[in-house]
Amino acid sequence: xxxxxxxxxxxxxxxxxxxxxxxxxxxxxxxxxxxxxxxxxxxxxxxxxxxxxxxxxxxxxxxxxxxxxxxxxxxxxxxxxxxxxxxxxxxxxxxxxxxxxxxxxxxxxxxxxxxxxxxxxxxxxxxxxxxxxxxxxxx
Numbered sequence: 402x403x404x405x406x407x408x409x410x411x412x413x414x415x416x417x418x419x420x421x422x423x424x425x426x427x428x429x430x431x432x433x434x435x436x437x438x439x440x441x442x443x444x445x446x447x448x449x450x451x452x453x454x455x456x457x458x459x460x461x462x463x464x465x466x467x468x469x470x471x472x473x474x475x476x477x478x479x480x481x482x483x484x485x486x487x488x489x490x491x492x493x494x495x496x497x498x499x500x501x502x503x504x505x506x507x508x509x510x511x512x513x514x515x516x517x518x519x520x521x522x523x524x525x526x527x528x529x530x531x532x533x534x535x536x537x538x539x540x
Contacts (some may be wrong), residue, residue, distance in 0.1 A: 409434035409478070411443075411530045413520050419537040423490035426536070430470060430520045432480040441523040443471040445484055449514035463514070465489060476522065488538060 415428040430443065447466040470482045519533040 407435070408438070408524075408527055409530065411520050411522050411532045413518055413532050413534050415518065415534065415536070418535070419539060420488050421539045422488055422492045425485055425487050426518070427485045428483070428518070430482045430484065430532075432476050432478065432482075432522065434476060434478045437475050437477045438524055438527075439473070440471075440476045441473055441525060442469055442521075443476070443482060444468065444521045444523070445470050445486075446519045446521070447486065447517070448519070449516045465492065470520070476524075492538065 410433045412431045412433060413428060414431065415426065420426060426447075430445070432443075445466065445468045446464060448462045448464045450462055465488070466486050468484070468486065470484055516536050516538050517533050518536055519531060522530040524530065
């Protein structure tokens, strides 16, 4: 049995949305649930996508961070999970899987990348809860 929609949600809050390489990003994830639920993992992803990727394919994502915020536990309405991470100082030259990451020019040099912070709460027998917000990484 898979539970339906409207189970609740999660919300990301950031101190600001524009950053420079080397900045520390601080924020929190707030859980909003109708009832307490068991979750497998609360995860934070930070990645860039090509601007012209109309289908938002995962293979066109370039991750700079994938971090587990909390593990298997009961998640309750109003739970708040703070987080922080540092944007790599060498993000303009950083390589992942042989691909250069640049905040405003993708590795092909064609179109800018958009950067996102996404939180995901993995819950069994129901849809995962996700929230994504855009951030700017200045050159």
